[in-house]
Amino acid sequence: MDRPPPDPKKLLNYWMEWESGETPPGRTLANLKTNGLRDLLEKWAESES
Numbered sequence: 188m189d190r191p192p193p194d195p196k197k198l199l200n201y202w203m204e205w206e207s208g209e210t211p212p213g214r215t216l217a218n219l220k221t222n223g224l225r226d227l228l229e230k231w232a233e234s235e236s
Contacts, residue, residue: 193223 198219205215 190223190226193227195227197222198224198227 201210201215201218201222204210205212210218
């Protein structure tokens, strides 16, 4: 399945919603997972090598 590339701004927004208590941890994790956090971290890790 083709997914759009991760959007760092969107991922940060999900994180900030969790930090402010707007979104429960489970929903936040799901949002981060389905919106490409893993892909973003993998690309970042590759660039650090």
